């Protein structure tokens with residue numbers, strides 16, 4: 001494959017576009033910016049790189065505060081406008097609805113689903129055209145409607161704008177490519193060629209300590225043909241029972257696989273809850289055991305789970321781990337609303353410590 005020299009410029013093809021806000025001479029001013037990112041996790045430090053000629057830096061120096069606002073795609077026109085005109089000549093204070101937080105002088109945008117207020121740390125780095133300002137994030141504000149059921153931010157609902165500098169166009173989010181800090185585990189080193197080595201490197205577990213968790217469960221013996229139906233019915237029965245009792249789930253549905261006698265599988269199906277629950281009818285109070293365990297985050301159809309469990313067992317055996325009880329599968333998303341290839345399952349093997 002031939003490489004072509006194309007000159008010296010910032011080669012990052014796409015960056016999220018934000019609106020940097022600062023109060024200049026007592027009025028909110030917002031500018032579009034792409035040179036923005038985090039530089040430290042704790043305390044949360046971000047940087048913004050601003051051209052020396054802009055109006056916004058005056059406000060940052062004046063108040064030692066600024067804000068970062070992440071606009072949704074439906075505000076692309078207003079966002080671009082804030083990048084086209086300067087507060088030096090045009091009042092940009094009424095394009096959006098401004099609100100203030102704990103710092104009181106960092107203007108934030110009501111219409112942006114994600115905003116944060118920052119205290120300028122006093123640290124800056126000067127280049128010929130731009131100055132990098134560092135800010136400590138004091139508070140992040142999220143619009144209620146972009147929170148998912150698990151109260152975590154749903155980035156698809158936030159629908160941020162991305163700037164493709166090479167094309168000079170705005171774009172929105174594309175395909176979901178799988179979980180970060182995880183898909184890389186599927187990498188097969190180039191020198192490994194045997195089929196067994198490939199299997200081992202694809203299916204390797206994380207060894208972690210897990211806390212024990214109370215649960216309401218239904219235990220039964222079931223043939224492989226009736227397994228899927230039994231899981232669905234039992235999860236439904238447990239959740240209905242818990243609803244009637246006023247118990248809120250403290251985790252996601254799971255199945256524990258005990259012995260298989262060649263004909264039927266001994267399984268326990270349930271949902272975790274906080275301590276203080278009571279069983280009833282065929283629903284028992286049980287416990288997901290804590291302690292040392294091997295876990296694997298599997299993405300794909302439930303049909304392949306037996307195959308994955310077999311490969312993981314092989315990996316555990318090869319690496320000298322001894323399984324000490326039932327194997328747990330925790331179902332991380334809803335099979336009713338998720339395509340089979342995107343289903344996520346956490347597979348947990350309790351281990352001898």
Ligand SMILES: Cc1cc2nc3c(=O)[nH]c(=O)nc-3n(C[C@H](O)[C@H](O)[C@H](O)COP(=O)(O)O)c2cc1C
Pocket residue numbers: 017029030031032033034035036049050051053054055056057080082083084085086087088130163
């Ligand atoms: C897509 C886009 C990205 C931009 N990124 C930056 C940036 O990272 N830093 C910067 O100094 N200016 C950036 N600008 C330019 C400023 O937003 C623009 O010059 C603005 O008018 C400055 O406003 P002000 O003078 O009111 O501060 C960008 C503009 C656009 C349209």
